[in-house]
Amino acid sequence: MAAKPSIPKGTRDFSPIEMSKRNYIFDTIRKAFHLFGFQQIETPAMENLSTLMGKYGEEGDKLLFKIQNSGDYFNGISDEELLSRNAQKLASKFCEKGLRYDLTVPFARYVVMHRNDIVFPFKRYQIQPVWRADRPQKGRYREFYQCDADVIGSDSLINEVELVQLIDHVFTQLKIRVAIKINNRKILAGIAEVIGEPEKIIDITIAIDKLDKIGLDGVIAELKEKGITDEAIEKLLPILQAQGNNSEKLATIAQVLKGNATGEKGVEEVNFILDTISTLAINSDVELDLTLARGLNYYTGAIFEVKALDVAIGSISGGGRYDNLTGVFGMDGTSGVGISFGADRIYDVMNQLNLYPEDSIINTQVLFVNFGAKEAAYSLGVISQLRKNNISAELYPETGKMKKQMGYANSHNIPYVAIIGEAEMESNLIALKDMNSGEQKQITIEELIKLLS
Secondary structure (H helix, E strand, C coil): CCCCCCCCCCCCCCCCCHHHHHHHHHHHHHHHHCCCCEEEEECCCCEHHHHHHCHHHHHHHHCCCCCCCCCCCCCCCHHHHHHCHHHHHHHHHHHHECCCCHHHHHHHHHHHCCCCCCCCCCCEEEEEECCCCCCCCCCCCCCEEEEEEEECCCCCCHHHHHHHHHHHHHHHHHCCEEEEEEEHHHHHHHHHCCCCCCHHHHHHHHHHHHHHHHHHHHHHHHHHHCCCHHHHHHHHHHHHHCCCCCCHHHHHHHHHHCHHHHHHHHHHHHHHHHHCCCCCCCCCCEEEECCCCCCCCCCCCCEEEEEEECCCCCEEEEEEEECCCHHCCCCCCEEEEEEEEEHHHHHHHHHHHHCCHHHHHCCCCEEECCCCCCHHHHHHHHHHHHHCCCCCCCCCCCCCCHHHHHHHHHHHCCCCECCCCHHHHHEEEEEEEECCCCCCCEEEEHHHHHHCC
């Protein structure tokens, strides 16, 4: 007996109904991107490993899916190297390519490769899958879609303000209540300098970014593991435990960072963003969160994270400012800022809250019963007229029992069934059955088009 087929852990199949729901999300986000002036590009699923490695920090590098070279991948590898069983070293020789971890680094590579064709500032969006060799769990997948919007080639903080507006617009359209959390990596760098651990900035940000997951005690334990002194941790605690509204928290951190140029710049940037947003009609809560770190190494300024208020799940959107990501590809001094919507987590949230409008589930509007070759040919002519009027219609492909054809319509939630026999063809009428009410009536093609349009 053949083994039952399966799919890799952390991946999912999606049924037609599920795809209708997902496409509703993608279409809503895509319309918002267009509304805000972003243009679409696409990049390959796989990139050269040299493009990906070293851009996401040590933890991120471990989560890259590497693609084994085709052909004789043992060529050039000694027996000693094979027997050493050094997985990381061998992988670097077996694999020259990898699946993209996110859309931002490939975008930076794209900008550098196409710099002569791009007009800056360049506003791009991408809606494509990414892959991470992570441990699958609720809300965390190995293959998932990101919906990214970035502005590159502009230092203006107006871009950050517009991204907050974009986030608010998308989740307002989707009817998901969210909190938009904001911080600044310059503030975090300033904190690291003030507490006397500037060289540990990466370790500090990675640890405090886990505050929601592992709690304060867990963060303290991780900081100690990374060699952060007790004295430095003691100075850090008031910041991690800061309370109050945005103005109060900003005042607290401004006092802590007084005299530190890096930190003061971060406070200034956050203050501008929050002040400008306060003058706009934003539906979502915008909260200064001094523990927000965003683990990726390339962020240098404002950082964002979005939490759903009515469902316990990780962040459903995030992003930030990166000042020189293109520099690693030989194009220095090009600043960018972007946001990424986690479509799979948004999908999970909307499923739990049942937020899909009824018309988001796209079905055939009318099924034509198949009585035989003559009736089928006639029905195809009618169906052609309906489709020219953007009405989705289909003919049951085989001559079968009426009960079976009606069952097909019911199982696919098709609201109407059209019945055309000898009498209908002679009178140029259609017997239309409403599958919800059970009512059946004779109508013309023109009346059918008007009903279903």
